[in-house]
Structure formats: C-alpha cells, structure tokens
Amino acid sequence: MKIITFDIGGTFIKYALCDENFKLSRSTKIPTDAKQGGRKLIEKVIEIVKEHEHIDRVAISTAGQVDSTTGVIVYATDTIPGYTGTKIKEMVETATSVPTYVENDVNSAALGEAYFGKAKGYNDFICLTYGTGIGGAIWLNGDLYxxxxxxxxxxxxxxTHSGGKKCTCGGNGCYECYASARALVEGVNGVSDxxxxxxxxxEEKNFNNPVIRTKIDEWIDEIVTGLISIVYTFNPSLIVLGGGIMNENYIVDSINERINKKLMQxxxxxxxxxxxxxxxxGMLGVAxxxxxx
Ligand SMILES: [Zn+2]
Incomplete structure (x- = not known):
C-alpha cells in the first residue's frame, strides 16, 4: 500500500510517502501560504497528490478542529482564513478518487505515539505539543477522545491565570500564554541583550546565564501548573510532550522532579x-x- 501523508500547519505543508511498513520517504516541505485561504490550500494538496502515481490512500494531519468521520474542518482560527467548514475529504476524493482520511494535528501526533512511539501499549495517555501555542490530545480506553x-x-x-494575558482564543490567562515555547522565547528576550x-x-552560554535560567525555570513552573490540572482530571499513566523545545532533557527532567513534589500521592x-x-x-499516525x- 502506498500512502501520501500530509502535515498541514500555519507555516508549512510537509508531506511524505509512506509504505505498508509505515516507513516514510521523500519528505518534502513547502510554504503553506496560509493567507490565500483554506480552499487554495487544499487545491495545492490535490495537485501534489496528482503528481504522484499509484497512491492508495491520502492521509492529512492538519491544524484546526476536525470531524474525521466527514473530513470537515469544524473550526479553525484565522491563521488560515476561511478554513472553517472546508470539506477536505470530499474535495480530495472528488478530485483524485483516492480514499482520504483527515485528522487534527495533535490528535494525529497522539495516534503516532500510540501506534509507533512511546505510548505504544498504553490504554490511557495525554499528548501535548508546545510551540507557538499548546495543543492537546486525549487518549482514553485505547482510542482518541x-x-x-x-x-x-x-x-x-x-x-491558569484568571484575568491574565489576552489569548488568541478570545479569552484571558490561558495555559499557552504562559507555557508555550513562544512564551519562553518572549520571556527570555525581555531580559536578554x-x-x-x-x-x-x-546553548551553554545562555543556559548558564543566571538571568536567563531564572526565566527558563519560571517557564517550567508554568508548564507544571497546567500539567497538574491535566493529571488531576485524567489520572493518566503517561503524558507525552512534543514540540522541538521538548528535546531539551533539562525541561522534561525538571518537570518530573517538580510535579512529583506537588501532586497528591x-x-x-x-x-x-x-x-x-x-x-x-502526526504524519505516521494519520497514515x-x-x-x-
Ligand atoms: Zn486561549
């Protein structure tokens, strides 16, 4: 089976071919050109599918809330104008005649973790990604919730901060305003030359700068604050943290150390x-x- 799998974000569309053993090949990345809107974006996806021969399935992991039964964007922010309501599955299947599956990007990442990653074998876990914002996915009783x-x-x-910073969702004081990778970068750049x-x-020089380290540690405390509420809500046995920033072992080690001091036994x-x-x-999970x- 030959699958073409996409990861659609606000900045880039990534795609790759995926075989029946779920090995990815020919990974490519192109700009999303989000400003052109949701319809144009999916037309671009269709063109890419048509450039490849003998594709058996199209898999699409995308930003936005997705009804994966119908393959429709239920809601998306204005990062991609007019994306809300886009019938991705219908558009792609009509144009290419290839069966298509669409899922939200963090849910797709959770599927990837469940089938191929560190969550393999876990019945319940939570997946969080830390980037410009914070995305979440809930895996309960062996499936996405x-x-x-x-x-x-x-x-x-x-x-996490009632009445706090204004958030892109229209509310105030949301977890991602304080604990996203962007919040860290903004916080550090407020004190760095x-x-x-x-x-x-x-990098060592910055990490060992006490003023910067204080900002990093305050940010990790913000991560822990949100995680505590999540742990008390779901009582998961595992939480998988994604986003490039989480490759820094200091962060994950500090989170584990600090959260255990704060949680009920x-x-x-x-x-x-x-x-x-x-x-x-995400590309593996949706594939x-x-x-x-
Ligand atoms: Zn918000």
Whole structure:
C-alpha cells in the first residue's frame, strides 16, 4: 500500500510517502501560504497528490478542529482564513478518487505515539505539543477522545491565570500564554541583550546565564501548573510532550522532579516523557488511520 501523508500547519505543508511498513520517504516541505485561504490550500494538496502515481490512500494531519468521520474542518482560527467548514475529504476524493482520511494535528501526533512511539501499549495517555501555542490530545480506553463536537483536548486554553494575558482564543490567562515555547522565547528576550530563539536559549552560554535560567525555570513552573490540572482530571499513566523545545532533557527532567513534589500521592505514578518521533508523529499516525479505511 502506498500512502501520501500530509502535515498541514500555519507555516508549512510537509508531506511524505509512506509504505505498508509505515516507513516514510521523500519528505518534502513547502510554504503553506496560509493567507490565500483554506480552499487554495487544499487545491495545492490535490495537485501534489496528482503528481504522484499509484497512491492508495491520502492521509492529512492538519491544524484546526476536525470531524474525521466527514473530513470537515469544524473550526479553525484565522491563521488560515476561511478554513472553517472546508470539506477536505470530499474535495480530495472528488478530485483524485483516492480514499482520504483527515485528522487534527495533535490528535494525529497522539495516534503516532500510540501506534509507533512511546505510548505504544498504553490504554490511557495525554499528548501535548508546545510551540507557538499548546495543543492537546486525549487518549482514553485505547482510542482518541474527541468530545461532542470533535473539539476535545484544547488543553492550551485551560485557564491558569484568571484575568491574565489576552489569548488568541478570545479569552484571558490561558495555559499557552504562559507555557508555550513562544512564551519562553518572549520571556527570555525581555531580559536578554541578544535576540534568542528556542534553540539558542539552551546553548551553554545562555543556559548558564543566571538571568536567563531564572526565566527558563519560571517557564517550567508554568508548564507544571497546567500539567497538574491535566493529571488531576485524567489520572493518566503517561503524558507525552512534543514540540522541538521538548528535546531539551533539562525541561522534561525538571518537570518530573517538580510535579512529583506537588501532586497528591495517588497521582504520582504518572510518567512524563518527550516524544522520540519528533515531527513525524502526526504524519505516521494519520497514515496508520488512512491505511485502515
Ligand atoms: Zn486561549
């Protein structure tokens, strides 16, 4: 079976071919050109599918809340204008005649973790990705928990600071305003002479700067605050943290150390790990689902 699998984000469309052993090849990355809108974006996806021969399935992991039964975007922010309501599955299947499966990007990453990553064999776990915002996915009783309107798991918008910073969701004080990778970068750049990104912050010279380290540690406390509410809600045995920033072992080690001091004893069995699939988790996860339709 030959699957073409996509990862559609606000900045890039990544895609790769995937074989029946779920090995990815010919990975490609092109700009999303989100400004052109949702319809144009899917037309571009269709063109890419048509450039390849003998494709058996199309798998699409995308930003936005997705009804994966109908393959429709239930809701998306204005990062991709007009994306809400886009009938991705219908558009792609009509144009290519190839069966298509669509899922939200963090849910796709959770599928990847469940079938190929560190969550393999776990019946219940939570997946979180830390980037510009914070995405969440909930895996309960061996499957994704989608909620009544395919939107469950918006864990970046649980409120950790009532009346706090204005969030892109329209609310105030959301978890992602304080604990996303972007929040760290903004916090550090407020005290640093040099402009630093998420990678540079952890270079030895910066990491050992006490002013920067304080900012990093305050940010990790913000991560822990949100995780505590999530652990008390779901009592998961595992939480998988994704997003490039989580490759820094200092973060995951500090989270484990600090959270165990704060949790009630009966919740301390939770294991918190970083993803080892990196940004291929979503493409693999959605490809797995596509292979089953
Ligand atoms: Zn919010």
């Amino acid at each position: 989608k909620g009544s309107f395919c939107s469950a798991g918006e864990l970046g918008h649980i409120i 040099e402009i630093l990104d998420g990678v540079k912050i952890f 009966s919740f301390r069995n939770v294991k918190i790990v970083n993803s080892n699939l990196g940004n291929t988790a 797995y689902k596509a292979s089953k339709i």
